[in-house]
Amino acid sequence: MVLKKQTVWLLTMLSLMLVLGIYYVNMSSQERAESPETEEVVDLPDMNEEAEDEAEQITAMSGNESMTEARLKRDEERSRESEEYSKEAANEDNSAEEKVEANDRALEVLAITQVERELETTLIAEGYEDVFVHTDEQSNQIRITVQSSSDESSRTEALTIMSMAREKLELGPESEILVKFEK
Secondary structure, eight states: OHHHHHHHHHHHHHHHHHHHHHHHHHHHHHHHHHSHHHHHHHTOTTOOHHHHHHHHHHHHHHOOHHHHHHHHHHHHHHHHHHHHHHHHHHOTTSOHHHHHHHHHHHHHHHHHHHHHHHHHHHHHHTTOSEEEEEEETTTTEEEEEEEOOSSOOOHHHHHHHHHHHHHHHTOOTTSEEEEEEEO
């Protein structure tokens, strides 16, 4: 039982570190993008290709602000939910079954978050600029918001994204997947 508590605690801390790391990277890149010094460096005509690639990567990492905010909000919500379950599992007044159930729910929350991030990474690797995936367990609904630079967001692309989501999230036919394209 102690091992399970330690595992939940470790996963909670790792999630918190990840959320704070993402927040720090995004805040740092936004500050760099807003500072006039960065603009001067980026606009220099004799800038080498390596520096240009690095500037493009920083821009790509920041992504769409609304998606970044949604990701942070989702991760904070999931961390808070996992922490509540962990506290419930650590509560001495609860029975052993309640503690195990709370521990399992905390691990499920962290697992769902991890799978969502993996799906986002997979879709970005497929060529989409930015992707946000949110799973709503209560309504059995998965919302995928895709930022794409292409002028046409076709039905075939949406179906491809849906099939990738079903495969990655291991969903059955009862799950509803909503795909939304943004520019």
